[in-house]
Amino acid sequence: MSTNKDIEEGVEFIPKFDDKGLITAIAQDSQTGQILMVAYMNQQALEITIQTGYGTYFSRSRQKLWKKGEESGHVQKVEQILVDCDQDCLILKVTVDAGQCHVGYRTCFYRALKNNTNKKLEFIGDRAYDPNKIYGKRS
């Protein structure tokens, strides 16, 4: 059994998967620091990511492994993997060549709360590509 000190101050990688077997993984542009997306990994997705060097996740909606970019071609080359103090969250520092969000933006975080209130969102991201050309027209 690992102690808190082992987990927080040690050099052993002891990723903590939640009760659904998942760990949160943030993909961050290694060049700009921009946060691109947040997804989830099960143990297998993490192992594949480490082995292949490409961001691979577990899709909660589809309940299956999902190599980011397998459909769009917008893969994530992993440069570095960071873990937080209690080892229940990862950052993947990645190199990407194009938009990462299926809606067509470079990042999934393309909207901000207007004037920091909870009323309305404003768009702050630029379209990176036309998703209709990759995924077909959205309903």
Added chain:
Amino acid sequence: MSTNKDIEEGVEFIPKFDDKGLITAIAQDSQTGQILMVAYMNQQALEITIQTGYGTYFSRSRQKLWKKGEESGHVQKVEQILVDCDQDCLILKVTVDAGQCHVGYRTCFYRALKNNTNKKLEFIGDRAYDPNKIYGKRS
């Protein structure tokens, strides 16, 4: 009932809390882009964060609201709140004056996988303060 299009391409803020009533919130240094920590908010924590302009979360371990820095003084002044495509994750762009992690580092992500393997971690962060002086000696 909101459609996917409303959620992903609209200007209504419709945060999606999970089955525990929580939404993931990433605190990111608004100046450097460094990811400082990942925590969770319930609806009340989100409302207090918006109203006060200071990062406030829901502690899963303590099962209570938690203003970041209430004990250490290392508060987070919120500059901007971003939401992702499916509105189940937030970024708080924050200004901070000191270390954000209870272990004593500026960020909770002070370790990386050595050589991108899953064997060992290496420390990549600098200590920002001595946590023993704030929280007492760790066991």
